[in-house]
Amino acid sequence: MELASEHAAFAGKLLADLGADVVLVEPPGGHRSRAYAPFVDDIAGPERSLWWWHYQTSKRGVVVDLEQRDGRAAFRRLVATADIVLEGEPPARLGGLGVDHDDLCAVDPRLVWVSVTPFGRTSTRRDEPMTDLTLLAGAGPVNLCGYDDHALPPVRGGGNQGWHIASLWAANAALVAVLEREVGGQGQHVDVSMHAAANVTTEVGSYEYLVSGVEVHRQTGRHANDEPTTQSQHRAADGRYVHIGFTQGTPAQLQAIIAWLEELGLRDEHAETFWLDFGLERGGLHFSELGQDVEATAVFGAVREALELIGSRLPAREFFLGASERGLSVGMIVAPDEVLADEHFVARGFPVTIHQPELGRAVTYPGAPFTMHASPWRIAGVAPHVGEHDTSVLGPLE
Amino acid sequence: MATTEGPGTPHSGALAHLRICDFTGVLAGAGATRMLAAFGAQVIRVEDPVREGRWDILRGSRPFKDDRRGVNFGGAFNHHNVEKLGITLNLRTERGRGILRELVAVSDVVTENFAAGVMARLGFAYEDLARIRPDLVYVSNCGFGHSGPYSPYKTWGPVVQAMCGLTFASGLRDQPPAGWGYAYMDHQGANFMALAVLAALVHRGRTGEGQWVDMACTEAGATLCGPEVLDATVNGRPMRRPGVPDSNRSRSPVMVPHGVYPAAGDDRWLAIACRDDRDWAALARAIAEPWAHEARWAGCDGRITAEDALDGLVSAWTRTRDAFATAEALRVEGVPAAAVARAEDRIDHDVATREWGLFPTVTHAAMGRVRVDGLPVHLSRTDWSLERGAPCLGEHNDFVYGTLLGIDADERAALHEAGVI
Numbered sequence: 001m002e003l004a005s006e007h008a009a010f011a012g013k014l015l016a017d018l019g020a021d022v023v024l025v026e027p028p029g030g031h032r033s034r035a036y037a038p039f040v041d042d043i044a045g046p047e048r049s050l051w052w053w054h055y056q057t058s059k060r061g062v063v064v065d066l067e068q069r070d071g072r073a074a075f076r077r078l079v080a081t082a083d084i085v086l087e088g089e090p091p092a093r094l095g096g097l098g099v100d101h102d103d104l105c106a107v108d109p110r111l112v113w114v115s116v117t118p119f120g121r122t123s124t125r126r127d128e129p130m131t132d133l134t135l136l137a138g139a140g141p142v143n144l145c146g147y148d149d150h151a152l153p154p155v156r157g158g159g160n161q162g163w164h165i166a167s168l169w170a171a172n173a174a175l176v177a178v179l180e181r182e183v184g185g186q187g188q189h190v191d192v193s194m195h196a197a198a199n200v201t202t203e204v205g206s207y208e209y210l211v212s213g214v215e216v217h218r219q220t221g222r223h224a225n226d227e228p229t230t231q232s233q234h235r236a237a238d239g240r241y242v243h244i245g246f247t248q249g250t251p252a253q254l255q256a257i258i259a260w261l262e263e264l265g266l267r268d269e270h271a272e273t274f275w276l277d278f279g280l281e282r283g284g285l286h287f288s289e290l291g292q293d294v295e296a297t298a299v300f301g302a303v304r305e306a307l308e309l310i311g312s313r314l315p316a317r318e319f320f321l322g323a324s325e326r327g328l329s330v331g332m333i334v335a336p337d338e339v340l341a342d343e344h345f346v347a348r349g350f351p352v353t354i355h356q357p358e359l360g361r362a363v364t365y366p367g368a369p370f371t372m373h374a375s376p377w378r379i380a381g382v383a384p385h386v387g388e389h390d391t392s393v394l395g396p397l398e
Numbered sequence: 399m400a401t402t403e404g405p406g407t408p409h410s411g412a413l414a415h416l417r418i419c420d421f422t423g424v425l426a427g428a429g430a431t432r433m434l435a436a437f438g439a440q441v442i443r444v445e446d447p448v449r450e451g452r453w454d455i456l457r458g459s460r461p462f463k464d465d466r467r468g469v470n471f472g473g474a475f476n477h478h479n480v481e482k483l484g485i486t487l488n489l490r491t492e493r494g495r496g497i498l499r500e501l502v503a504v505s506d507v508v509t510e511n512f513a514a515g516v517m518a519r520l521g522f523a524y525e526d527l528a529r530i531r532p533d534l535v536y537v538s539n540c541g542f543g544h545s546g547p548y549s550p551y552k553t554w555g556p557v558v559q560a561m562c563g564l565t566f567a568s569g570l571r572d573q574p575p576a577g578w579g580y581a582y583m584d585h586q587g588a589n590f591m592a593l594a595v596l597a598a599l600v601h602r603g604r605t606g607e608g609q610w611v612d613m614a615c616t617e618a619g620a621t622l623c624g625p626e627v628l629d630a631t632v633n634g635r636p637m638r639r640p641g642v643p644d645s646n647r648s649r650s651p652v653m654v655p656h657g658v659y660p661a662a663g664d665d666r667w668l669a670i671a672c673r674d675d676r677d678w679a680a681l682a683r684a685i686a687e688p689w690a691h692e693a694r695w696a697g698c699d700g701r702i703t704a705e706d707a708l709d710g711l712v713s714a715w716t717r718t719r720d721a722f723a724t725a726e727a728l729r730v731e732g733v734p735a736a737a738v739a740r741a742e743d744r745i746d747h748d749v750a751t752r753e754w755g756l757f758p759t760v761t762h763a764a765m766g767r768v769r770v771d772g773l774p775v776h777l778s779r780t781d782w783s784l785e786r787g788a789p790c791l792g793e794h795n796d797f798v799y800g801t802l803l804g805i806d807a808d809e810r811a812a813l814h815e816a817g818v819i
Contacts, residue, residue, distance in 0.1 A: 006651075018597050036651040038629040050632055051650050054624030119750045120776070129673075129734040133648065133656060137669035138725075138736030140744050142658065144579035145568060150665050153658040154738055155576040158567030158645035159623040166774070168589035173775040175596035176437050180412040180780050182603050189778040196754050196774030199744055203425060203555075203580040204474075209741035210757065210769040211461040211473035216579075216741075221565065222556065224579035232556065233574065241575055243565070246554040247455065287455040288472075324551040331556065333575050335637040336563030336623035337630030339616070344548040350617050356632075364631040369618040370594045371543070374609030375601040 001078050002059065004031035005088030006160075007132075007194060008116040009055035010167035012086055015174070016058035017368075017377050023078060023393055024059040027066070030386040040358065046386055047358060053383045057365065061384025062393050072099050077397040079104050079111070084174050088116040091126045101189045111187040112177040116170045120193035130194070135162040139198035144205045146218040148228070154218055159336075165201050166194040227291075230301065233333070234308050240316035241333040244307035248328050249285030249300065256326035257306050270309050275302035340364060354379050412780035413439035416599070419498075419505040420444065420482065422591075423454030425581055426555065426615055427511030427539055428478040429588025434595065435481035436773055436782040442501065442798055443479060443789060447486035447817065451791055453512075463765045469791055470764040476788040477770050480760050484789025485798045486819055489520050494818045498522065500803050503530050506602075507595055511539040514549045524610035533608040535598040539591045543614030553615065555581030562619030566637070567626065571644040583619045590618040625650050647705070654701040655681075658738060659713045661721035667738040668721040670712065670728065674698070680731040685715050762787025795819055 002012040004026045016022035035044065036051035064078070065071035076099065079085060085101070087094065094100040101113040115121055118130040136142045136156050146154040173190045181187055200206065204223060208214040216224035221233030221243070236242045248257065258276050261267045279285060279299035289296035307330065311319045320332040334342070340351040352367040368377035416439040420431045435441040445451035450469045452458065461473035488494040502508060508527060510517055517523055517538070524536045538544060541553025541561070556577070559565045565577035594611040602608055620627075629635050637643070648656040653671050655678075661668045672678045675698060682690035689711055694700045701708055716724065721737035728735035737743065745757055756772045765787060773782045799805045799819060813819045 014593065033651070036625075037649055038625060038633065038635075040632055042633070050628040051625045053632075054628055120754060123750045123753055125750045128729050129732055130736075131648075131653065131656075131671040131673065131734045133646070133653075133658075133671045134669050134725075134734040134736040137658065137667075137738045138744065138748075140739055140741065141578075141580075141582070142667075142669065143738050143740055146576050146579070147570075147573065152570060152573070153646060153660070153667055155568055155570060156646050156658065156669075157564065157576075157578050157582065158569075158643050159564070159626065160650075161582070161622065164622050165586070165589075168586060168593065169774050172433065172589060172592050172596060173777065175593070175600060176412050177777060177780075179416075179596065179599055179603065180777075183415050184411075184780070186779065188780065191776045191778075193750070193754060193774050195750055196756050196772075199748075199751060199756060200771035200774055201582065201585045202741075203582075203585060205580050205741055206745065206757075206771055207474055207477045208461050209745060210477070210771075211463050212465075214461065218579045221575055221577040222579070223581075233577065235574075241560075243556055243560040243577075245557060286452065288452075288459040291460075324548065327552070329552040329554055329557055331553070331558075331560030331565075333560045333565050333577075334563060335566045335626075336620060337627045337637050339561070339563050339620040340627060340631070344542060344546040345617065345620070348543055348546040348614065348617070350614075350620065359632070363628070366621045366624055366627050367617070369590050369621050370537075370539075370611050370613035372594065372598060372601075372609060372611050374605075374607050375598070 001025060001082040001085050003087035003089060004033065005116070006033050007163040007166055008086055008088040008170055009033065010164050011114070011116065011170040011174070012059060013055050013057055014167065014171045015084070017379055019375060022059040023389070024056060024061045024384060025064050025075070025078065026061060026386065028063055054365070056383035058380040059384060060389040060393055061387065062390050063387040066097055066099065072097060074394055074397070075099055076104065076107070080107055081397070083112060083178065085111065085113045086116070086170065086174065087114070091117050091121050105187065109186055110181055112174055112181065112190065113187070114170050114174045114190040114192060116166055116192040116194065118193070119195050121191045123193065132156070132160040132162040135194055135198055139195050140202040140205050141198055144202060144216065144218055144224040147220045162194060162198050166192055166197045169197045230304055231308070232304070234311050236311050236316035236319050236332070237313055238315040242311045242316050242319050243331040243333060244304060244311060245328060245330040247285070247287045247290070247300070248303050248307070249279065249287070251280055251284040253328055254280045254284065254303070256328060257303060260310060260322070260326060261306055264310060264313060266309055266313070270306050272302035272305050275299050276306065340366065352379055354382060356382055412437040412777060416440070416507065417505045418442065418507040418509060419501050421508070421510035421512065421517070422539070423511060424456055425478050425584035426587035427509065427591065428454070429585060430539070430591035430595065431482065431509055432478055432480060433588070433592045433773065436784055437780070441482040442794070443482045443484045444487050444498070445484060445791060447488050447792065447819065448490070451486070463768055466765070473768070476762050476765060476768055479788030480770055480784050481786050482789055483794035483798060484792065485795050486792035488818050491818050493813065495521065497799070497803065497818070499530050501798070502527050502534070504802065505531065505534070506599070507535045507537070509537050509591070509595065513552050514540050514542070514544045528608060531608070533602055533606055535595060535602060535608050537591060537594045537598065537611040537613065539587060539613040539615060541615050543617065544612045555584040558587070558615045558619055559583045562616040563623050564619050567623050567643050568645050569643050570646065571641050583615060586622070587615040587618055652698065652702070654698060654705055655708050655712050657709055657712070659716040661716055661724065661737070662718055663721070666721045668716050668719070668724055669736050669738060671734040673734065677733050680733050681728065684728055684731055684733070687715065758784045760784055760787040763790050763793060792819070
């Protein structure tokens with residue numbers, strides 16, 4: 001059972017698309033996130049939000065007014081049927097209404113109750129307001145993203161990722177508790193802090209500091225670092241951006257780059273080709289030598305310049321395919337919607353097309369985050385209308 | 399399956415009944431089993447003695463504590479492999495492959511994030527190992543998955559982020575993609591991979607059935623910009639269009655002003671988000687300058703229409719102010735605001751972080767005591783615990799081969815001599 005929220009909606013979707021029977025509880029009139037853009041044909045309306053469509057797949061929806069005695073009674077009956085309660089309410093709200101975990105776990109000791117809040121249920125900061133932006137700013141990710149030019153502000157990555165981070169942790173912790181219940185027989189409360197979640201999702205941003213006290217600084221399209229590093233992101237011949245990868249230092253990779261330069265007639269144009277030859281002679285490179293060994297660092301530099309040169313002469317896709325076929329790990333920077341049209345993802349069945357009754361036609365959604373062969377992920381149904389399943393869900397409980 | 403006593407004895411009991419035979423590395427894989435180990439699963443990391451486990455490029459790489467270097471001193475490796483056991487096993491040898499089969503027979507889960515096809519070439523594809531252990535949960539995680547035209551291609555975090563749309567979706571208007579200044583999708587890839595393990599274990603608990611999970615990290619990443627995708631598939635509006643992205647602004651939901659504004663000091667910034675007209679009214683009171691009270695800004699439509707101008711005015715106000723004090727003052731008035739925090743700010747000077755116990759100290763056999771990321775969840779009965787650092791190369795050979803698999807000391811010595819373990 002999920003109480004509708006912005007920040008835990010993705011947790012509910014993850015579990016619902018994996019086969020859980022998720023009942024989504026909304027207040028009268030529907031949850032406020034039904035007013036989130038974009039909308040079908042740009043016309044707002046509670047059943048037209050594409051935000052809602054995406055995050056509420058495979059869920060059934062009911063309206064329950066927790067501010068009313070009858071609503072709370074219905075809520076208690078729903079909870080009694082649930083394995084997991086997932087909610088993102090302000091920390092004190094449910095307790096104030098007498099329908100919090102403490103009030104209801106006595107009815108069902110096996111209940112797993114997951115609370116997703118900005119700072120956790122008991123934090124000194126628990127009542128502070130927060131959005132995805134202020135979450136990611138206060139917890140570290142924003143400081144690490146942006147441009148070489150520090151006159152430009154640091155950047156929040158798009159897509160409300162702070163909510164996604166918290167939701168992944170919420171779903172995982174819920175399943176840890178469910179698996180523990182199979183052994184221990186008891187449920188428990190799971191307290192998820194969105195701030196803490198983002199704060200432990202910064203990779204180099206945290207461990208460089210934790211291990212050696214180093215602060216890393218944002219750079220354009222590549223890892224933040226204490227010292228500036230060379231560009232990884234370049235414009236291809238068609239104006240699109242490519243990423244030339246990370247470490248390409250095995251003998252086979254060095255050989256492939258040299259051969260590719262020769263094939264394109266660029267060997268002489270690349271002033272540093274002799275460093276590639278040298279890298280080959282010394283038997284390749286290991287990542288740990290970067291910045292530690294002068295010669296290895298020079299070879300790494302020559303690799304990057306070679307790939308930048310090649311990338312500038314080819315369209316992005318041709319560069320990506322050409323490099324990849326040669327065993328080099330590079331990327332092309334594609335828009336999220338372009339992923340669904342890409343031949344690779346189409347071949348794997350990633351785009352999922354389902355009938356959308358509101359439109360009378362099929363709509364393509366992002367598909368499975370992973371392919372489970374015995375218990376397949378699927379979108380069981382489109383997002384519910386306001387109160388769509390009141391009768392079928394609440395009726396039998398009365 | 400109960401864990402055996404010894405160094406494998408977990409501090410947290412939630413997943414103490416599970417054993418994981420773990421081939422993961424770097425962060426996208428190792429982060430998944432890290433989380434499971436924190437909840438008490440016995441995670442046995444299998445490493446190659448010939449290459450000293452350096453398939454994982456973080457083994458022996460920076461950062462270094464106290465500037466001490468070597469295969470057991472990689473700071474990131476320690477970070478991603480806390481609470482795991484480590485063994486060395488040479489899978490090029492027939493005996494090594496036999497020992498692996500013995501280990502799989504007593505494991506609930508196999509996890510790996512090699513490039514597609516590596517495990518199959520070793521003879522350890524799901525089909526091979528399911529013959530030994532029919533209810534095995536086997537989760538593979540690589541950049542493009544195990545089918546499709548790109549499946550042979552190798553990836554790293556930044557390449558995954560480029561290919562799944564996350565890099566594109568991060569940036570300022572009229573600038574190149576800013577992308578993510580760290581391997582965001584390695585973290586999330588690890589979280590998705592852990593979800594795959596957990597969901598498959600729930601399925602096994604209900605049905606007795608194991609399975610193979612094929613995870614492509616690019617696909618997991620491509621689920622993280624859903625509304626933007628539906629805007630394209632429903633409305634025919636591609637995200638690649640002028641002015642987009644502009645990800646410090648917010649259009650889903652609509653919030654104005656909404657941005658990262660300059661503050662006093664060197665490279666200090668302040669994030670402010672006005673969710674509605676009430677938030678704006680509170681911000682305008684805090685600004686307390688005549689322009690802020692003009693009627694044109696009172697409604698959301700007016701603020702959107704002149705968003706650039708409004709951002710300029712807000713920036714002029716924030717520029718001379720302390721980011722932390724201003725953020726706190728705005729939050730007191732109910733306006734979401736936060737200073738853009740550096741590592742020191744959010745790790746050592748945030749009361750919420752301290753109260754949570756978010757950065758525990760582990761003890762590593764070679765590196766000593768090191769702080770690491772904790773977990774952002776607390777379970778009321780069976781919470782996580784992180785106390786032991788990552789394993790040194792082969793640190794738990796005696797426990798795993800001796801206590802767990804019953805190989806006596808003489809044979810272990812012979813196996814070591816022969817380069818098998």
